[in-house]
Amino acid sequence: MSPEPKSNNIFKVIGASSLGTLIEWYDFYIFGSLAAIIGSQLFPADAGASALINTLAIFAAGFIVRPFGALFFGRLGDLIGRKHTFLLTLVLMGGSTFLIGLIPSYSSIGYAAPLLVLILRLVQGLALGGEYGGAATYVAEHAPANKRGFFTSWIQTTATGGLFLSLGVIVLTKNLLGTEDFASWGWRIPFLLSILLVGVSIYIRMKMHESPMFEKLKSEGKVSKNPLKESFSNKRNFKMVLLALFGATMGQGVIWYTGQFYAQSFLENTCKVDFNDSRYILLWGIAFATPFFVIFGAWSDRVGRKWIMLAGMLLGVIFYRPIYQIFLDDTDVTKVTQQDIMEVSHPIVVRSLINNTADSLITTTSRVTLLSGAAFTKVQSHTKYADPAKGNVVAPDTYKDKILSAGVFWKFVGLIFFQILLVTMVYGPIAAFLVELFPTKIRYTSMSLPYHVGNGVFGGLVPFIATLIASFAGSNPLSGLWYPIGIAALGFLIGAIYLSNKKPDHGEEDQDQIKAS
Numbered sequence: 001m002s003p004e005p006k007s008n009n010i011f012k013v014i015g016a017s018s019l020g021t022l023i024e025w026y027d028f029y030i031f032g033s034l035a036a037i038i039g040s041q042l043f044p045a046d047a048g049a050s051a052l053i054n055t056l057a058i059f060a061a062g063f064i065v066r067p068f069g070a071l072f073f074g075r076l077g078d079l080i081g082r083k084h085t086f087l088l089t090l091v092l093m094g095g096s097t098f099l100i101g102l103i104p105s106y107s108s109i110g111y112a113a114p115l116l117v118l119i120l121r122l123v124q125g126l127a128l129g130g131e132y133g134g135a136a137t138y139v140a141e142h143a144p145a146n147k148r149g150f151f152t153s154w155i156q157t158t159a160t161g162g163l164f165l166s167l168g169v170i171v172l173t174k175n176l177l178g179t180e181d182f183a184s185w186g187w188r189i190p191f192l193l194s195i196l197l198v199g200v201s202i203y204i205r206m207k208m209h210e211s212p213m214f215e216k217l218k219s220e221g222k223v224s225k226n227p228l229k230e231s232f233s234n235k236r237n238f239k240m241v242l243l244a245l246f247g248a249t250m251g252q253g254v255i256w257y258t259g260q261f262y263a264q265s266f267l268e269n270t271c272k273v274d275f276n277d278s279r280y281i282l283l284w285g286i287a288f289a290t291p292f293f294v295i296f297g298a299w300s301d302r303v304g305r306k307w308i309m310l311a312g313m314l315l316g317v318i319f320y321r322p323i324y325q326i327f328l329d330d331t332d333v334t335k336v337t338q339q340d341i342m343e344v345s346h347p348i349v350v351r352s353l354i355n356n357t358a359d360s361l362i363t364t365t366s367r368v369t370l371l372s373g374a375a376f377t378k379v380q381s382h383t384k385y386a387d388p389a390k391g392n393v394v395a396p397d398t399y400k401d402k403i404l405s406a407g408v409f410w411k412f413v414g415l416i417f418f419q420i421l422l423v424t425m426v427y428g429p430i431a432a433f434l435v436e437l438f439p440t441k442i443r444y445t446s447m448s449l450p451y452h453v454g455n456g457v458f459g460g461l462v463p464f465i466a467t468l469i470a471s472f473a474g475s476n477p478l479s480g481l482w483y484p485i486g487i488a489a490l491g492f493l494i495g496a497i498y499l500s501n502k503k504p505d506h507g508e509e510d511q512d513q514i515k516a517s
Contacts, residue, residue, distance in 0.1 A: 025162025063460025069129020094198030101191030133448030153297020251491020253459020312425030
């Protein structure tokens, strides 16, 4: 008779799994949250906008390799167990993040700097590809069958929680050090701190037992000998993988990364909102919306997963452009009149020679404070040629470091909250949905691939692709939104046609989520 597998208290399971996964998301996202500053460190000083785009490309590289991590570590998890596999992913993620904080800048080692960061970013992506599937599977296999949505939704809070933690640490560090020191070397601190967080999580996870479902399979000699073959050569399982990708995780991924990552990038880089303001807006939005992961996860246990997830996609398709138009309109300081201005600081004039010629670039910077409490920096520049016949060339005025009035600030918090609410609708039930599609012996492998292709490739590329589209000459700043809107609309249509909303029967094998034709 086989011995009974050791059991874990479900709340300890959730705590241990969530803490480790939250730390991995923190490690993964601090890079994106600091893209503008990191770009200035990794590339030449005269790289301009290409530094940000190249840095976002390095950021995106971590997403692109996530499916490969899902295949490698998913197979490993189905062969040797969930616990040891996501212990390994935690070590790899933490070590890579720590090392990114130690990489010298471009001024010290040239293009070796972005190359080394790219390599470490790829390791991060591979590790995260194995982490999420393991944590979600581990929790689901401990949870009561009729409460999978509720219990796995706690794992779903960790991605947004990791982003919240990364933003909080970044803002705190910047405020303690000051803008100049933070931009020079203080940006490394959030990366270096991760090693302490990872150490605590490893200690906690080491004390946990293996999943009881996997232990039962192992004791009965039913562990899959080739999880990859069983997942993808079996026609029925492969059909489930494709349905999960194109009917659920693809649309869910772009909703997640638009509502949180692209939103912050758009506010900071397109609207030119102040560094702290853009992050405080996101922090408040995350804080208000995070409980809804659990609410929608629990609700999906009662009404099914399908329409909750698809409603989140459809609302994104409908409301993204109006929301981002408001962001643009409410930060357009060219509409400011003299009657709106309370104070203008004494201008700072800087004159610099152009390429060692007698021609010079003259830049005038002043800080404008409005009666509403808003403020911004106005930069005027013109080129003065040594040859009087050429005259002067005046560049358009630019505006940056915009502090929002209290009313606009809280309006933006509300708009970010709404976007993250859509994230909770698509993301809260997704772990339970994926777990229930596949049988235990190939679950880790089978669910990890569609999740990480949908989130890592379709979703993770949102900031890069949207920024790239919007950077094309003559592009409307909102043009980048067509990418997430198009993907979400396609995901909604496929899911609406092919997904079933049958409540799970909670059997051991996966249920058929594809409608009978």
